Amino acid sequence: MKNTVLALLSLILIVAIVNLLTGLGVIGGATGGSGSGTNYDYKALNAQQMDAIGFKAIADEEGLDISEEGEINFPKEMVDKISKNAMLPRTITEVEKDGGWEFVSVTSDNYYIFRKAK
DSSP: OHHHHHHHHHHHHHHHHHHHHHHHTSSSTTSSSTTSOOOEEEEEEEHHHHHHHHHHHHHHHHTOOBOTTOOBOOOGGGTTTTSHHHHHHHHHHHHHHTTTOEEEEEOTTSEEEEEEEO
């Protein structure tokens, strides 16, 4: 019984030491974790900014005119193309192409978070 307890305590100690060394980046390479050394720049866009990017991309693709105030008149037959479900993936792709950003997440208050490596 005493041998089993000592074996389990030794195993716990070894796992704790390996976990500490991995967290410090001594073993396990430089992937993930806080000790990885990868720094990111972050960009947060609200829903209105995302919509403006998406509408502009679709207007450019369709050859529609954009007024000086930024107004775009879409024909009624384009309703399916400019719906939120159809436009959101396109908008995310447009932001990712602009400077190598990578989509990370959406917050509960509709901020779209992007990041890129420094």
